[in-house]
Amino acid sequence: MPAVGIPPERDPPAFLAAPRAKLGLRIILAVVTMLFFLLLVAYTSRMQIADWRPLPEPGILWLNTGLLMLSSAALQWTKTAWRRGSFGGVRYALLSAGLLAVLFLAGQLLAWQQIRSSGYLLEGNPATSFFYLITLVHGLHLIGGLAAWLSTFVRFVRGNSLLRIRINIELCAVYWHFLLVVWLIFFGLMLST
Amino acid sequence: MSNVPYQEALALHDPTSYWTKYVFSQDHKWIAIQYTVTAVAVGMVALVMSWLMRLQLGFPGAFSFIDPSTYYQLVTMHGMIMVIYLLTAIFLGGFGNFLIPLMVGARDMVFPFVNMLSYWAYFLSVLVLMASLLVPGGPTGAGWTMYPPQAILPGTPGSGAGIVLMLVSLVLFIVAATMGGLNYVVTVLQARTRGMTMMRLPLSVWGILMATVLALLAFPALFVGAVMTLFDRLLGSSFFMPAVISMGKHLDYAGGSPILFQHIFWFFGHPEVYIVALPAFGIVSDLISVHSRKNIFGYRIMVWAIVIIGVLSFVVWAHHMYVSGMNPYFGFFFATTTLIIAVPTAIKVYNWVLTLWRGDIHLTVPMLFSIGFVSSFTIGGLTGLFLGNVTIDLPLSDTYFVVAHFHMVMGVSPILVVFGGIYHWYPKITGRMLNDTWGKIHFWFTFLGTYAIYFPMHYLGFVGMPRRYHAYDGYEFIPESAQDLNAFITISALMVGVAQFIFLYNLYWSYRNGRVAGPNPWNAASLEWQTPQTPPVHGNWGPKLPTVYRWPYDYSVPGADQDFIPQTQPPGSAFGMPGHTDGVPLPEGGKA
Numbered sequence: 001m002p003a004v005g006i007p008p009e010r011d012p013p014a015f016l017a018a019p020r021a022k023l024g025l026r027i028i029l030a031v032v033t034m035l036f037f038l039l040l041v042a043y044t045s046r047m048q049i050a051d052w053r054p055l056p057e058p059g060i061l062w063l064n065t066g067l068l069m070l071s072s073a074a075l076q077w078t079k080t081a082w083r084r085g086s087f088g089g090v091r092y093a094l095l096s097a098g099l100l101a102v103l104f105l106a107g108q109l110l111a112w113q114q115i116r117s118s119g120y121l122l123e124g125n126p127a128t129s130f131f132y133l134i135t136l137v138h139g140l141h142l143i144g145g146l147a148a149w150l151s152t153f154v155r156f157v158r159g160n161s162l163l164r165i166r167i168n169i170e171l172c173a174v175y176w177h178f179l180l181v182v183w184l185i186f187f188g189l190m191l192s193t
Numbered sequence: 194m195s196n197v198p199y200q201e202a203l204a205l206h207d208p209t210s211y212w213t214k215y216v217f218s219q220d221h222k223w224i225a226i227q228y229t230v231t232a233v234a235v236g237m238v239a240l241v242m243s244w245l246m247r248l249q250l251g252f253p254g255a256f257s258f259i260d261p262s263t264y265y266q267l268v269t270m271h272g273m274i275m276v277i278y279l280l281t282a283i284f285l286g287g288f289g290n291f292l293i294p295l296m297v298g299a300r301d302m303v304f305p306f307v308n309m310l311s312y313w314a315y316f317l318s319v320l321v322l323m324a325s326l327l328v329p330g331g332p333t334g335a336g337w338t339m340y341p342p343q344a345i346l347p348g349t350p351g352s353g354a355g356i357v358l359m360l361v362s363l364v365l366f367i368v369a370a371t372m373g374g375l376n377y378v379v380t381v382l383q384a385r386t387r388g389m390t391m392m393r394l395p396l397s398v399w400g401i402l403m404a405t406v407l408a409l410l411a412f413p414a415l416f417v418g419a420v421m422t423l424f425d426r427l428l429g430s431s432f433f434m435p436a437v438i439s440m441g442k443h444l445d446y447a448g449g450s451p452i453l454f455q456h457i458f459w460f461f462g463h464p465e466v467y468i469v470a471l472p473a474f475g476i477v478s479d480l481i482s483v484h485s486r487k488n489i490f491g492y493r494i495m496v497w498a499i500v501i502i503g504v505l506s507f508v509v510w511a512h513h514m515y516v517s518g519m520n521p522y523f524g525f526f527f528a529t530t531t532l533i534i535a536v537p538t539a540i541k542v543y544n545w546v547l548t549l550w551r552g553d554i555h556l557t558v559p560m561l562f563s564i565g566f567v568s569s570f571t572i573g574g575l576t577g578l579f580l581g582n583v584t585i586d587l588p589l590s591d592t593y594f595v596v597a598h599f600h601m602v603m604g605v606s607p608i609l610v611v612f613g614g615i616y617h618w619y620p621k622i623t624g625r626m627l628n629d630t631w632g633k634i635h636f637w638f639t640f641l642g643t644y645a646i647y648f649p650m651h652y653l654g655f656v657g658m659p660r661r662y663h664a665y666d667g668y669e670f671i672p673e674s675a676q677d678l679n680a681f682i683t684i685s686a687l688m689v690g691v692a693q694f695i696f697l698y699n700l701y702w703s704y705r706n707g708r709v710a711g712p713n714p715w716n717a718a719s720l721e722w723q724t725p726q727t728p729p730v731h732g733n734w735g736p737k738l739p740t741v742y743r744w745p746y747d748y749s750v751p752g753a754d755q756d757f758i759p760q761t762q763p764p765g766s767a768f769g770m771p772g773h774t775d776g777v778p779l780p781e782g783g784k785a
Binding site for chain 1: 383429764
């Protein structure tokens with residue numbers, strides 16, 4: 001029989017000590033990692049089949065990659081500005097992070113159009129199909145992130161203060177970095193094939 | 194736990210309007226009821242579908258409206274509903290929602306709003322699924338595994354709107370399960386009350402927790418499979434679709450890999466078995482312990498067995514694909530991992546039996562269902578050892594032996610636990626007991642009836658009767674007597690189905706007329722029976738959260754005043770004997 005009584009308070013392991021919202025985000029990231037991992041597995045195993053023709057990478061994808069990196073960096077900057085207590089810094093950094101992300105999405109749409117107009121239809125070639133599928137799933141995840149960003153921004157503007165948005169900024173930053181890494185992996189995979 | 198003061202300080206906003214209390218409720222107990230009622234309702238649809246299938250098989254041709262297409266649609270919808278929309282939803286959404294906060298001593302789930310969204314996403318997925326029954330062409334008849342290419346080609350029933358709605362419904366379900374799962378995991382890890390260590394959690398919580406982890410990591414595979422199939426079906430991509438000549442016409446598909454779909458599907462599909470089995474393992478452990486008035490045998494090893502089974506369930510998936518053809522070493526690997534899983538599973542069975550051994554067994558209705566589970570699960574598990582071997586699986590695959598195996602192990606067994614759990618916790622949910630006589634009738638019809646259905650199917654499988662056939666005319670290798678057995682099975686199935694309506698009526702009747710239960714009718718030690726009100730009110734615990742001093746299995750402790758000691762009872766105070774310390778060293782000069 002296990003001992004009775006109240007066990008002495010012990011510090012929980014670091015990954016459990018995080019605030020609930022943070023733990024929640026980590027669980028979501030685990031699920032999303034699984035999702036993209038399986039897409040990666042499907043991508044690489046479908047690549048082995050003879051009808052795979054690599055896709056021409058439109059130049060705009062480089063621009064989009066740059067935009068997403070800047071967006072991610074802007075959220076990191078928001079964090080720093082929050083720590084310094086700079087109200088104006090948080091405002092500009094947070095706003096530009098969101099706008100850059102929207103620009104990235106617009107750029108992805110443009111990339112879709114360019115690929116389509118150069119004759120690579122979704123149904124034509126598995127590489128193209130995967131390109132549409134993966135950019136779609138990735139974009140939808142970013143749109144989900146933008147919803148969280150929007151609620152943070154609204155809270156910040158309404159409350160007109162830095163209070164109560166620290167955790168939101170941190171979570172947005174982690175999520176953005178995560179989606180950037182996912183994008184870099186898939187973009188790298190596209191370039192290498 | 195470091196979050197307790199925060200949780201005690203948390204202001205709870207009591208719902209005020211009808212809508213926020215009964216429809217868009219954020220209270221975990223009400224969401225649990227919503228999940229359960231929806232799951233049972235859709236499960237009854239699947240039950241009637243199984244009746245129709247059995248009528249065709251038992252009395253071929255007697256019901257002319259069941260043509261081959263309809264038969265395949267019935268098979269598909271029956272399987273999909275039972276596995277996903279009934280069992281998964283009722284264990285995680287129903288039992289998980291009700292039990293987790295009450296058993297860990299929390300006021301509610303950690304993210305109540307997300308929890309509410311989870312139910313409504315599930316409800317929407319059920320609506321989309323039911324809509325597929327009404328569209329032209331009917332629901333999909335591709336089988337619950339939905340293998341391409343046949344799932345989306347004309348010629349398969351429901352290849353028009355049916356399969357699209359099925360896939361969309363699954364995507365919605367996955368969203369719902371993920372939102373719910375997020376809550377269950379964070380609540381168990383971070384909202385436990387003071388003194389409730391992980392190793393003091395009831396096994397129900399452990400089972401549901403591990404099943405949730407499996408769901409969170411396995412459902413993405415189904416998501417990927419469903420979305421890629423939707424792309425193939427709607428947008429003309431060739432992820433899974435090979436070059437196909439359909440009805441004399443070359444289709445535009447080329448190069449896709451149907452085997453890839455099978456891998457993705459079963460990477461979800463096998464853990465799915467354990468998503469419904471692990472909560473059943475956990476719940477049945479608690480029922481057996483309470484109703485035999487003994488602590489569960491080998492608590493720690495039971496916890497580790499749940500964890501190990503969960504981990505191993507991710508590396509056995511290809512044993513569903515032996516007939517798809519694979520490298521022999523690959524087959525050897527998956528056969529080995531499959532057989533290894535039998536070790537922790539067998540440990541669990543031994544421990545249930547050893548808990549019963551010399552226990553003070555009360556043959557209450559929940560106990561009957563629990564013992565029934567141990568029996569049916571052992572039978573179903575043993576036939577799994579047959580099928581896990583490549584050489585035995587090849588001839589038996591696609592026969593009724595497989596149907597018998599998976600119904601025993603993941604159909605009958607978990608549903609017996611669902612029933613046991615409902616009989617056990619109904620008094621906490623409603624404040625009244627379910628009628629005992631009707632409960633026993635329900636049990637015996639269900640238990641003996643399911644044996645009458647599935648036991649003969651093993652023999653049908655051995656004589657080679659293939660599954661998924663609409664009729665068996667002109668197969669000379671099947672003896673004519675097989676038809677008698679099929680008729681017998683059908684009659685058993687009808688009777689088992691009727692018994693479920695008795696159960697539903699009992700749920701309804703007892704809600705008004707059942708014996709008033711009191712707070713703890715089974716004299717159980719775990720936390721959910723120690724709430725200040727029965728049924729528990731919004732917030733569960735009144736002004737102060739409970740403090741936990743012991744594990745949930747203190748039954749028949751020698752020298753204790755009662756034959757159970759609630760988890761909230763402080764050390765020493767459960768004993769009338771002077772000087773009894775309850776195993777706690779006293780401070781210097783202290784008195785018991």
